[in-house]
Amino acid sequence: MRSFIKFTAIIAALAMWAALMPGVAAAGETIVIDGSTTVGPIAKAMAEYYMSLHNDVNITVSESGSGNGAKSIVNGTCDIADMSRFMKPSEFSAAVEKGRMPVAHVVAVDGIAMIVHPSNPVKGLTVEQVRGIYTGSINNWKEIGGPDVAIVRITRDTNSGTYETFESLVMNKEKIHDSAEYVGSNGAIRQRVQSTPAAIGYVGLGFVDRSVNALEIDGIVPDRNTVSSGKYPIARPLFMFTNGYPELGSHLHAFITLYLTPRGQEIIEEIGFIPVTNYQK
Amino acid sequence: MAEHENIKQTANIGSRLLMGARERRLRLIGSRIGHTVLIAIASSSLVALLFIFYFIIRDAVPFFRAEGFREFFLSTGWYPSRENPEFGALAIFLGSALVTLGAVAFSVPVGVMASLCLSDILPFSIRQVVKPVIEMLAAIPSVVYGFFALIVFAPALQQKGGSILAAGAMIVLVPLAAIAVIVAGDLICNYIAKKNDRAVRAAVTAGLALSAVFILYRIYGVIDGLRIESGTNALNASVILGIMALPTIVSVSEDALNSAGRELREGSYALGATRAETLVKVVMPAAKSGIVAAVILGVMRAIGETMVVWMASGNAARIPSPWFNLLEPVRTLTATIAGDMGEADHVTGSARYHVLFAMAASLLAIAFISNLISEIMVRKSRKGA
Numbered sequence: 001m002r003s004f005i006k007f008t009a010i011i012a013a014l015a016m017w018a019a020l021m022p023g024v025a026a027a028g029e030t031i032v033i034d035g036s037t038t039v040g041p042i043a044k045a046m047a048e049y050y051m052s053l054h055n056d057v058n059i060t061v062s063e064s065g066s067g068n069g070a071k072s073i074v075n076g077t078c079d080i081a082d083m084s085r086f087m088k089p090s091e092f093s094a095a096v097e098k099g100r101m102p103v104a105h106v107v108a109v110d111g112i113a114m115i116v117h118p119s120n121p122v123k124g125l126t127v128e129q130v131r132g133i134y135t136g137s138i139n140n141w142k143e144i145g146g147p148d149v150a151i152v153r154i155t156r157d158t159n160s161g162t163y164e165t166f167e168s169l170v171m172n173k174e175k176i177h178d179s180a181e182y183v184g185s186n187g188a189i190r191q192r193v194q195s196t197p198a199a200i201g202y203v204g205l206g207f208v209d210r211s212v213n214a215l216e217i218d219g220i221v222p223d224r225n226t227v228s229s230g231k232y233p234i235a236r237p238l239f240m241f242t243n244g245y246p247e248l249g250s251h252l253h254a255f256i257t258l259y260l261t262p263r264g265q266e267i268i269e270e271i272g273f274i275p276v277t278n279y280q281k
Numbered sequence: 282m283a284e285h286e287n288i289k290q291t292a293n294i295g296s297r298l299l300m301g302a303r304e305r306r307l308r309l310i311g312s313r314i315g316h317t318v319l320i321a322i323a324s325s326s327l328v329a330l331l332f333i334f335y336f337i338i339r340d341a342v343p344f345f346r347a348e349g350f351r352e353f354f355l356s357t358g359w360y361p362s363r364e365n366p367e368f369g370a371l372a373i374f375l376g377s378a379l380v381t382l383g384a385v386a387f388s389v390p391v392g393v394m395a396s397l398c399l400s401d402i403l404p405f406s407i408r409q410v411v412k413p414v415i416e417m418l419a420a421i422p423s424v425v426y427g428f429f430a431l432i433v434f435a436p437a438l439q440q441k442g443g444s445i446l447a448a449g450a451m452i453v454l455v456p457l458a459a460i461a462v463i464v465a466g467d468l469i470c471n472y473i474a475k476k477n478d479r480a481v482r483a484a485v486t487a488g489l490a491l492s493a494v495f496i497l498y499r500i501y502g503v504i505d506g507l508r509i510e511s512g513t514n515a516l517n518a519s520v521i522l523g524i525m526a527l528p529t530i531v532s533v534s535e536d537a538l539n540s541a542g543r544e545l546r547e548g549s550y551a552l553g554a555t556r557a558e559t560l561v562k563v564v565m566p567a568a569k570s571g572i573v574a575a576v577i578l579g580v581m582r583a584i585g586e587t588m589v590v591w592m593a594s595g596n597a598a599r600i601p602s603p604w605f606n607l608l609e610p611v612r613t614l615t616a617t618i619a620g621d622m623g624e625a626d627h628v629t630g631s632a633r634y635h636v637l638f639a640m641a642a643s644l645l646a647i648a649f650i651s652n653l654i655s656e657i658m659v660r661k662s663r664k665g666a
Contacts, residue, residue: 152511157596157620158362167362175360178372181513181610182596182620188431195436198510 028056029251035062035069035082036161037185038204039238042108043082045267046258050251057251066161070095073102073241079252081241084110084161084204085168095243102241107259108273111205111227111235112166113214115190117197122146124216127233130170133200136177141198153180154192154201162186165236166202202234206272228274238273334645341642344368344635353639359598359612361621361633368636372600374643376515376611380590383519383607384526384583389576391523392530396575399531400538401546401560412535419528427592430521435512435593442509442608447501454500458493465489509608511595516607518594522586526579533578537571538564570659577655581648587615596620614640 033043040063047059062078069081070091076098087095087102095102114130116122122145125133132138134153142148155176156163167176183189189201194211205222208214214222217233226232246253258264265275300308345353348368356369395415399408438445466486473481509516541564549559565572595610598617602609618637 150510159620159622164362173364175363178357178359178599179597179610181511182612184591184620188592191431192435192513195432196439196511 028058031057031059031080031252031255032078033059033061033080033082033240034064034072034078035080036066036084036238037063038084038110038160038162038206039082039107039240041206041271042238042259042268042273043080043240045271046255046264049263049267050255050258054251059255065159066164067159069241073243074098074100076100076243079242080256083239083241084236085164086239087241100243102243103245105240105242105256105259106237106276107240108238108268108275109228109235110238110273111222111232112162112169112202113205113208113222114200114202114217114234115193115208115212115214116200117193118211118213119197120146120213122215123213124219126218127170130217131172131174134171134176134180135174136179149198152196152199153177154189154196154199155180155182156186156189156202157182157184160185162202162204166234169234169236204273208272224269224274237276337638337641337645340635340638344632344639347632347635353636357598357600359617361636366633368632370614370617370636370640372598373612373614373617373640375600375604376594376598377584377613377615379515379601379605379607379611380518380522380594380613381580381584383515384522385576385580387520387523388526388530388579388583392527392575392579393534393572395527396531396535396538396572397560397565399535401556401564412532415531416528418524419532423525423586423588424592426521426525427589430517430589430593431513434517434521438509438512438514438517442512443505443507446507447504450504451497451501454497458497462486462489462493507608511610513593513595513610514608515594515601515611518590518611518613519607521589521593522583525586525589526582529582530575530579533575534568534572537568537575540571541567573658574655577651580651584647585615585644587619591616591619614644 031047033047040061043061047061051057051059063082066083066085069078069083070087072078073081074091074095081102086104092102114125120141122141125144129138129144133144133151134155138144138151140148140150153176155166158164181192183192186203186207189203190207190209190212193199193201205227208222216222220226220232222232222234227235240256242252242256246256259268259275260277265277268275353368353370354374355371356367357372358367358369359373360367399412403411463486466482466489469485469489470478470482473485545563545567546559549563550556554563590613594613594616596612596616597610598612599609601607601611618640621633621637
């Protein structure tokens, strides 16, 4: 009997604790961010910076792909949706049907770099050649000035904004050849390319490092200047979507406009993207 | 006085042993409640299964209603994200089949032989160490296997693919060739010289051995010359899946072999059978149902695995040419469901969402049928035994 009383007491204590928990959490404001794996690093770095300024704000960042980001803002399960493409008409109308009004904020510009193994002698391609590789009309590196090996085409999964941007900027409504290998993230593409001599893949500019070789496209090197000036052909704006324009003076407003501040632009550059307001030059 | 006390006590005990009508009713209700709760708990897994069937089929039906069966089962064009989407899953079905077959071809011989070795050949003390170690393979999370496949195995296949394949082929072919040479040497000697002449026998065997070595060397050269451009392919996924299926196969079939019993083996030895004869002709038939169950469980493990194939198989929705070419990337049902789920929007209720449920329903059907087959086979072999 005594143990039963003890047990009841413990359960009651747990129940009270659980009942109090949401109250504790509600004392600070929570901002939930979900979406693109490309925009995710920006959101994470900004969240870290913002939370270091405001102890009472809790920001969670998930990276589940642009499509999932749009889904979350439509369903109202996030405050900010990171997207590396604009919302599709179907997603937009789904949001409006649910009484939500997605507002786009262009936080940075991203170039999609075509990457190959460092040992590959091919240094540059045209957009048409890249399209030829991915449609399957170019199958061997020797056709474009490389060694006599079959090309291993690597692409992102159809769930990613990078895939959709690549499809619209490069593929021009043509089908990607069915021998293309699909991987789940920018990092995974880079990993596959740096370990596969015959591979070609595409990643956001922020993911290019010394382990892979970024190709010139139409004779233009993908870098900060060529992308922000619009010379580099495979570039895109990166978005954060909110439900309606955030209220002035709210944490959400302060956070979503961070990209306009000097520190916000530094953060964007540190990660390897290009700020929209080119304050330095 | 004392007698009176005695009677009183007896009456007390009696009233404690015999239940009143009220008490009896209470107990009856108690036991009824107990029964009901236990039955409910026992049937909850069945209910869960029915719910899974119901919800998956409910979301799969709209796809077939809108798109029909023809394209899904007979076409290979998998372009779910285009404006005019194509939902041909034939290549994906074959990809699943190919990867599973590859895994089975690798893990079933190795697994069954390992379990024979564990149950009948290795001394008990070593077995006590080896079996838990093999079973530990099952405790490694599948994403770790996938990571290994992507970071270690895929680059290794690209750099030294031919040599790795050749070494693997030799591990299988050399013992087979040795057995073949010895047996063939004996047969030929018996055929040409009826009497047992040692010199002739040695010469014939040596000649056969030399030619076998030459053939093996040529095979080694051919395989060694193969180049693998992309290490994430059906072979990679098959090997890793095979390793993942091993602990299931080894441990279940070892249990079956063990439970065949000591008496059976001793009886066989007493009749003058050798260890090989005992193993192949007595123990294995006795444990047949268990071994079949082990193999089916291993197949189910391979066909249902998602993370490893998503990371290791390359995910190209295309039938390799020729169809059994394990060196080309393939895409499986499970990887497609996992990889395409995020973009497939159920808010807008697209065919792209429902096609994944059509795949899930197909996977369920495959699992259901193979479980049924294994059940039937196990029952049959039990009747035969």
